[in-house]
Amino acid sequence: MTSMEIRSFSILWLLFLVPALGLAEQTPQSLADAELPSLLGIYKDIHSHPELSGYEERTAALVAKELRAAGCQVTEHLGKYENSKLKAYGVVGVMKNGDGPTVLVRTDMDALPVEEETSLPYASKVVAKSDEGKDVHVMHACGHDVHVAAFIGTARALGKLKDQWHGTIVFVAQPAEEIGTGARALLKDGLYDRFGKPNFVLGFHDKADLQAGHIGVTEGYTSANVDSVDVTVRGVGGHGGYPHKTKDPIVLAAEIINAWQTIVSRENNPLDPVVITVGSIHGGTKHNIIPNEVKMQLTVRTYKTKVRERVLADIDRIAKGCAAVAGIPPELAPIVSVPKDMVAIATYNNPELTKRLVAIWKKSLGGENVEIVDPTMGGDDFSEYSLRDHSIPAVYFHFGGVDPEKIAESKRTGKELPTLHSSKFAPIPEPTIRTAIIGMTTAVLDLMK
Numbered sequence: 382m383t384s385m386e387i388r389s390f391s392i393l394w395l396l397f398l399v400p401a402l403g404l405a406e407q408t409p410q411s412l413a414d415a416e417l418p419s420l421l422g423i424y425k426d427i428h429s430h431p432e433l434s435g436y437e438e439r440t441a442a443l444v445a446k447e448l449r450a451a452g453c454q455v456t457e458h459l460g461k462y463e464n465s466k467l468k469a470y471g472v473v474g475v476m477k478n479g480d481g482p483t484v485l486v487r488t489d490m491d492a493l494p495v496e497e498e499t500s501l502p503y504a505s506k507v508v509a510k511s512d513e514g515k516d517v518h519v520m521h522a523c524g525h526d527v528h529v530a531a532f533i534g535t536a537r538a539l540g541k542l543k544d545q546w547h548g549t550i551v552f553v554a555q556p557a558e559e560i561g562t563g564a565r566a567l568l569k570d571g572l573y574d575r576f577g578k579p580n581f582v583l584g585f586h587d588k589a590d591l592q593a594g595h596i597g598v599t600e601g602y603t604s605a606n607v608d609s610v611d612v613t614v615r616g617v618g619g620h621g622g623y624p625h626k627t628k629d630p631i632v633l634a635a636e637i638i639n640a641w642q643t644i645v646s647r648e649n650n651p652l653d654p655v656v657i658t659v660g661s662i663h664g665g666t667k668h669n670i671i672p673n674e675v676k677m678q679l680t681v682r683t684y685k686t687k688v689r690e691r692v693l694a695d696i697d698r699i700a701k702g703c704a705a706v707a708g709i710p711p712e713l714a715p716i717v718s719v720p721k722d723m724v725a726i727a728t729y730n731n732p733e734l735t736k737r738l739v740a741i742w743k744k745s746l747g748g749e750n751v752e753i754v755d756p757t758m759g760g761d762d763f764s765e766y767s768l769r770d771h772s773i774p775a776v777y778f779h780f781g782g783v784d785p786e787k788i789a790e791s792k793r794t795g796k797e798l799p800t801l802h803s804s805k806f807a808p809i810p811e812p813t814i815r816t817a818i819i820g821m822t823t824a825v826l827d828l829m830k
């Protein structure tokens with residue numbers, strides 16, 4: 382054979398060999414299936430070793446190791462909290478593959494102070510110290526363990542599909558989602574300056590009322606602005622038998638709570654969703670003492686920035702107005718504060734990008750397995766990655782975690798399924814993780830092809 386003939390012969394031979402090795406047939410689906418046994422091991426390990434928000438040391442180390450093995454350049458301990466004494470356990474893995482867009486893929490890692498009651502063989506028995514120094518049980522009751530397993534699966538799949546995409550993938554494992562501080566901590570530590578501002582941002586969350594194997598997504602707003610508001614209503618305390626000698630903050634607090642309800646019912650456009658919940662109220666020590674103050678804690682949920690600003694201003698105005706009507710002197714006006722480190726802004730799914738991904742998921746998972754779901758008044762600090770003006774197109778999608786039989790049973794009996802954050806929340810791992818990997822991998826491939 383001439384050298385030319387030898388070369389064509391080798392190429393011919395390679396053409397036979399490559400499919401035989403299965404190299405040419407790798408797809409997100411086949412890779413998800415191949416990785417599933419190993420990922421289930423990782424999932425169960427994380428599930429039985431949950432860590433509270435801000436304490437994700439073990440989980441972060443595991444994620445860093447896995448991202449490195451998948452071919453990423455890894456940076457650990459990313460994040461700067463408002464409280465500079467706290468260590469942050471953010472992990473960033475950068476996977477580069479020539480020129481092209483930058484896509485950010487985000488998972489969260491933290492668990493919750495919940496005592497697990499699933500009776501799964503891998504159920505958590507972990508007890509940890511809370512920030513207040515109390516012993517608390519810890520559980521992955523929001524499924525962030527599923528997210529981590531699917532995130533690792535996605536990195537592995539994309540590492541093996543480099544012939545199908547170009548650009549840079551920034552894998553972000555975020556701490557402290559449940560307390561709404563993790564995403565801001567990563568951005569404050571220069572996430573976008575150090576690793577590049579992404580062209581697209583993708584995140585996912587399991588859903589406790591969606592069937593496993595399904596993806597659910599909302600166009601536009603998908604989760605709400607969450608503000609915590611602290612209110613101290615002040616009065617002039619005294620004897621319970623001589624109310625005319627006092628200014629009673631308990632009666633005033635009751636007036637204020639009722640007046641706040643008119644923000645939703647009278648001052649707000651009914652087409653803009655608003656929730657004002659007083660979740661905590663404390664005042665007084667005894668039957669016959671009028672106290673000096675009453676303390677309240679509120680959660681306030683909105684979508685639009687303008688509505689959010691107006692509602693927060695209304696809460697302040699009404700509290701102070703009611704106090705003036707009650708004859709409280711200006712120096713004792715209610716103190717209304719909105720802690721800046723306890724805010725989650727609304728997550729907005731870019732409508733065009735959502736439509737584009739829905740089409741891709743219908744192809745990769747089947748049309749019947751992709752649902753448009755209603756938005757909720759829940760919150761997730763994933764929104765921070767899209768920036769406050771939503772200028773970086775983002776999509777935050779859900780994947781189901783529930784056995785379809787259980788959904789049918791719940792419909793039949795009217796008995797509610799365990800929600801996220803419930804001690805009985807137990808997604809079925811295999812189809813849940815598999816669907817999340819396929820959903821995320823096909824989305825990234827489409828944005829970077």
Ligand SMILES: [Zn+2]
Binds near residue numbers: 523559801802
């Ligand atoms: Zn949660």
Ligand SMILES: [Zn+2]
Binds near residue numbers: 523524525558
């Ligand atoms: Zn969650």
